[in-house]
Amino acid sequence: MTSGEVDPAGHVTSPRGFVAGAAYAGIKTYGEGKLDLAILVSELPCTTAATFTRSRLQAAAVDIDRAKLAARPARGVVVNSGIANASTGRRGIEDGYALARLAAQRAGIQEDEMLVCSTGVIGQYLPMERLAAAMPKVVLSREGGAEFARAIITTDTRPKTGAVRFGPYTIGGACKGSGMIHPNMATMLAFLTTDAPVEAGFLRAAFSRAVDDSFNLVSVDGDTSPSDTAVVFANGAAGGELIAAGSALAAKFESALRALCVHLAREIARDGEGATKLVEFSVREAASPEDARHLVRLLSTSYLLKSAIHGADPNWGRITAVIGRSGVTFNDDAVTIDLCGVRVFEHGRPTAFNAAALSQAMRGSEVSIEVALGAGQEAATGWGCDLSAEYVAINADYHT
């Protein structure tokens, strides 16, 4: 693994001083591997940063983790998949704390150092007896990263992991998402680990920026789960000087962290429900960062555009329609649109492109859409996927 390059075979246990493991508590009845309970923990105390769903209806785990992180840094997380423990009221909160307590005992850390995440069907209570019975079967090890990544997924078709090096340090990660939880809602969870020593304030700031430019610009279907969570643990196990704002390695750390977050975010889009393609949306020459991000989000959630991409149709009219309704500032005569690197629209008119050749290019597994607005210097890039009949089947034919 070259420094700065993401290795998709890396894991949350690639950095020094992290162990993980998983077991089957009998909650999840689908997917391969039959793992639905997982623990990740640092052998050393950590600095920690986390971001949570912006939905006002938050799952129990989100309330619990916010409260815990406000009190002290965490060094581990227990995840169950199959039931989201959302819309479960006071009992859901109690169950979440109890699950974290069981996992902390298993891992040998303090209860308030253990976070909890749940993903799956909402409106159901956690089966606490089955979770308690499965907990002793979780064996924590330096090789547990792969198992951890398999245990946290729901309807994802594959685990999503990666690691990246910078200087003497490693950052590892795993995420799940774009799966529709049978039968309720997609949830994105992401866990990152590093053996670098990172000052808490800088870790929060750098992680917030990295999440903004990666997970927050992914869309499979525009819906937000009440459980979305991304956490990073930095345990300093590899030694060296504390990385803080302005310190020598700060920029390298942030750039490596961002690269790994972007890699994981792209994996989520690529594995979107029913997706046959990863689509990268780039907006340039925007008047503001907000305009650029807003247009990326609108493009990545347009039914018409997602359908056209599915059909490999170089349908620039669906892109201009989104620009037109977006409310962002643009210069009518300067807007350009490139589809898979081919200029299809400029000066307010379509170009004379070869539609058959472009459609052929769009049949590939990755499609790029680049819009320049001619209104400024700002840019944003995000990721999504095509809309297929399979998406409808996944989300219509399963039943509550």
Added chain:
Amino acid sequence: MTSGEVDPAGHVTSPRGFVAGAAYAGIKTYGEGKLDLAILVSELPCTTAATFTRSRLQAAAVDIDRAKLAARPARGVVVNSGIANASTGRRGIEDGYALARLAAQRAGIQEDEMLVCSTGVIGQYLPMERLAAAMPKVVLSREGGAEFARAIITTDTRPKTGAVRFGPYTIGGACKGSGMIHPNMATMLAFLTTDAPVEAGFLRAAFSRAVDDSFNLVSVDGDTSPSDTAVVFANGAAGGELIAAGSALAAKFESALRALCVHLAREIARDGEGATKLVEFSVREAASPEDARHLVRLLSTSYLLKSAIHGADPNWGRITAVIGRSGVTFNDDAVTIDLCGVRVFEHGRPTAFNAAALSQAMRGSEVSIEVALGAGQEAATGWGCDLSAEYVAINADYHT
């Protein structure tokens, strides 16, 4: 037809003093009837009101009609279907004016009294020679309303018309929409006529409110066309006193106008591409009208919810997810959700409803979703449809 009740068999020519007709110019190669050029005109001068797309990328016809209406009231409109004359630059503007001129000559009115609307594929020029050749074949008559309604549709599966009476007066209407124009964009056009004498300022205000509560709360796929247009013509052919703000018949007129707009809007949603169901979304107890309307729009465009409705799945979790991410004010403990009249969620928790029976009810051709936010007194109702594999097929498999 009882006073105040919408008769779906009514037409734009139901009110006195309006004539219409259509012909085939060889533009539209799909759909029944082979009509793609239509004229509607009042035998008397009119007061007129119109609303247009909010997209910043407007089709030529929208620019032209705005300019004409700023100068004097219109009394007729020519519509072609099959080509939208959008993204066509200066030549598109010239073509649009020329089409209106040809139609005005045919109808015997002044050129600047004739509006123009075009719907269909974007980025193509109007075939002016074929349109000019077809114009003499348009025969205007009091029986032309049905032909007019058929000529303006594109991929709609059926014409959409109606009429309503109030006092001695009639309001007629026709619209098209929710069709994906092969292969570009959905456009909504609506034309209303009345033989009531209506003061221009009041007509504008009443029409604006009626459009806001009807066409502006319909969503098939969340995309806005650059050609959306709704126009009302009031010719006073039935005589009587001028209806103005505060006059005796003002409220009756506005209520009848609104009822007809809502009827036409519902017909658009019901005929949404690939739709198998009309869905009515009602939000009550909102803190503001904006909150209520915003939530109606989010609900009616959620991929997850539209898929669940298609599958007749009483999946309240997809509704709470939309509420949670919406940003609207709500009272966690007071939110209630009714699906087809069955209470499925209250006090922050699902109720013990009979899922099998409710799913059976959801298999009908109309589904209602009612959300009460417990945050205030405001309300809004809108319409949409389910998301089917057929929608994807229509929009992915056609090619530019």
